[in-house]
Amino acid sequence: MRSNGIWMTSLMALSMTVAGCAEVQRAAEDVARQSGNPRLAGVIHGAGNVVGSLFPIGYEEESSIGQAIALQVVARYGGVVDQPELVRYVNLVGKAVANTSDRPDIPYRVAILDHESINAFAAPAGYIFVTRGLLRQIKNEAELAAVLGHEIAHVSEKHILDVIQRSKRLAGVTEAGLSYATSNPAAFKGVIDGAVKKLLDEGLDQEKETDADTVGEVFAARVGYDAEAYVGLLTRLRDLKGDDRALFKTHPNFSARIEAVQKTIRTKHLASNGLVLQERFSRMTKRV
Amino acid sequence: MIPPRSFWVPLIALWIGLFVWGTEAWAETVYVHAKTAQLRAGKTSLDAVVGNVKFGESLEVVGRDGSWMEVKTSAGTRGWIFANKTSTSKPSGGNDTLARLGQSMRGGDASATTASAGARGLDKASEGYADRAGVSARDREVVDRMTAYQIPDQDVEEFMREGGLGEYAK
Numbered sequence: 202m203r204s205n206g207i208w209m210t211s212l213m214a215l216s217m218t219v220a221g222c223a224e225v226q227r228a229a230e231d232v233a234r235q236s237g238n239p240r241l242a243g244v245i246h247g248a249g250n251v252v253g254s255l256f257p258i259g260y261e262e263e264s265s266i267g268q269a270i271a272l273q274v275v276a277r278y279g280g281v282v283d284q285p286e287l288v289r290y291v292n293l294v295g296k297a298v299a300n301t302s303d304r305p306d307i308p309y310r311v312a313i314l315d316h317e318s319i320n321a322f323a324a325p326a327g328y329i330f331v332t333r334g335l336l337r338q339i340k341n342e343a344e345l346a347a348v349l350g351h352e353i354a355h356v357s358e359k360h361i362l363d364v365i366q367r368s369k370r371l372a373g374v375t376e377a378g379l380s381y382a383t384s385n386p387a388a389f390k391g392v393i394d395g396a397v398k399k400l401l402d403e404g405l406d407q408e409k410e411t412d413a414d415t416v417g418e419v420f421a422a423r424v425g426y427d428a429e430a431y432v433g434l435l436t437r438l439r440d441l442k443g444d445d446r447a448l449f450k451t452h453p454n455f456s457a458r459i460e461a462v463q464k465t466i467r468t469k470h471l472a473s474n475g476l477v478l479q480e481r482f483s484r485m486t487k488r489v
Numbered sequence: 490m491i492p493p494r495s496f497w498v499p500l501i502a503l504w505i506g507l508f509v510w511g512t513e514a515w516a517e518t519v520y521v522h523a524k525t526a527q528l529r530a531g532k533t534s535l536d537a538v539v540g541n542v543k544f545g546e547s548l549e550v551v552g553r554d555g556s557w558m559e560v561k562t563s564a565g566t567r568g569w570i571f572a573n574k575t576s577t578s579k580p581s582g583g584n585d586t587l588a589r590l591g592q593s594m595r596g597g598d599a600s601a602t603t604a605s606a607g608a609r610g611l612d613k614a615s616e617g618y619a620d621r622a623g624v625s626a627r628d629r630e631v632v633d634r635m636t637a638y639q640i641p642d643q644d645v646e647e648f649m650r651e652g653g654l655g656e657y658a659k
Contacts, residue, residue, distance in 0.1 A: 268615035268632060275628045281635075292640055293648040300645065301573055301655070303580065305524035306544045310638045312631070328635065342652070382614035389614065390621045423573045425654045478652050 258362055260307060260326065262379050266365055266393070267326030273397040274314070274322055274330055282313040282333055282489075290485040294342060295329060295349045302350075302420045304357035311349065319438065322400060323352035325361050336489045338437065342478035343421070343430030350417030358416060360409040361400065368395030410452045415465045426478075428471035435459045517550040519560070522576035525642050528568025532557035534656045539568040545580055556658070571656035611636065 233239070258266075275281060282288065291311045299309040309327035314320075317334040324330075329352045339345050355361060374381050374388045382389040399405065414431075422428045439455035452458070466473060521542045529536040532554050540562065542548065548560035551567065558572045611619065611633055619629050650657045 265612050265614040268611055268636060269618040271632045271635065272611075272615060272619050272624045272628060273622065275631045276622075276624050280627065281631050289640065292638065293645060296640060296645045297649050297654060300524045301522065303522075305522070308639070310635045312635050328632075379614055382617065386617050386621055390618055393618055394622075424649070425658050476653060476658075481652060 258359075258365075258378075263362065264326040265379055265382065266362075266396075267324045267328045269389075269393040270324035270361070270397055270400065271328040271330075273393065274324065274328075274401065275312070277397075277401060278314040278316045278330070278332070280315050282315050284313075284488060287486060287488065288313060291331070291336075291345070291349075294345050295353070297424050298346050298350050298420050298426075299327075299353050301423045302353050302357050303416070304353075307356075309353060309356070319442070321348055321352055323355040323361065324400070325356065325359070325365070327353075327356050329353070329356070333489060336486060338441070339434060339482070339486075340437075340479065341430060342482040343426040343476060344434040345482065346421040346424065346426040347418060347431035347434065350419075350421040351413045352417070353420060354413040354416035355405070355409070358409070358412060360405055360413065361396065363409075364396050364399045364405065365392060368392045368399070371395055404452060407453050411458070411461050414458055414462055418462055418465050418471065419469060422469075422471040422475060425472075425476050427473060427475035428466045429473040430475075430477060431462055432459055432466075435462065518547050519550055519558070519575040519577055520579045521546045521548065521570075521574060522580050523574035525646075526570055526574045528560065528562070528566060528570055530568060532559075532569045534571075534650070536569065540566040542570070547579070548575065556656075573655065 288311075291313060292309075295309050295311040299305055307327050309329060311329045311331065313336060314330050314332045316332045318332050319334045319338055321331045321335055322329070329349065331348060331352075335348065336345075339348065369392050371391075374385075374392060379389075404410075418428060418431055421431070435455050435458055439459070442455075444454040444456050453461070465471065521544055524544055526542050527538045528540040528542060530539050531537075542562060546562070548562060548570070550558060551561055552559040553572070556572050557569045558575060559567070559569050560575075561567045611629060615632075616629075618624075649655050653659045
């Protein structure tokens, strides 16, 4: 009898693996437990995790990862600017761009890091940061929209989640999903710390940065912002920092980025007579 | 000699059938590619709103004029939508079917998040991370407030209207 039970549950587990059905997986686990075989139930549960790991990360998991990374960004950069009107303005520009991005159905929030360096980051699930130093270099709303478009593109293209998958492998995490966050919090910390190191110290891959420039430029232009504005900002940053010391260590140099953005404007026929909204930007950011 | 009725009836039926099939087959479909979108009675942002459509909803294209597109919803509502708020391919969004299925199969994930994930408060996994990493109460509060930060969609629309952005272009 017991042998039949094992065969039945094994068959169900196999069908679960092939069909990818969560209900079948749970039923098979229940049958295994009821037939007095908790070990087999554990194997079936593990098989579910392995199969589940082949699917993309869902928003709930992404949100936990994004929050943990955001905690480190805020801690490393010494807190955020507490100016409600300015924060609301930057968020309004971000939301206007995000609403017609390729992923408008998740919440995006922008915080201004109280730091003089010139930088911007995006964590999964729509956590976006710009430094006070970068905001001071920006001259109009179209340039701000392009910067936020770049960061929104990192989120919509799930660039950071790719880094997370690699961090998980480096940390030796075999469990899928967030189950390891509670069962093995040290492993979760290792994964987040690995991703933070890549994001803040090493930088993302050059290919991802070029992709974010291109996609972000399209997002900002869709709302009606001037497509040439980003070229103006990148050119000023090149003059300020030079081509050998690009914004991030692994970013393509500014000249290559400017060329790629100009190519995007040409090939995608983006409007270079769009809105700049310099007056509104100056009014809202005068206390930066 | 005029062909008999038995000749014309099937021919007319075939012609009608082909016409109906052709209309269906050639109807262009687009999808709502924005968090919020409104259908208007005319092709300007000043025209009255005749309906709201959701992200990912399919729309049948009836006509085009500049930056605007006349569409019909599956419920039969007809109106104009700003073309930049549509796409020809169905958007998958932030949490597509595959991701939901994967999360369901992985199981146990729900225990790592609070029931109010996405609302105010750090979830269990990030709270645990903050403890282990020694993140200060002040920095936790910052991310907590950031997570809860919301701006109503109407305010974003008003901001765009004031700036002449999107469908409010002058």
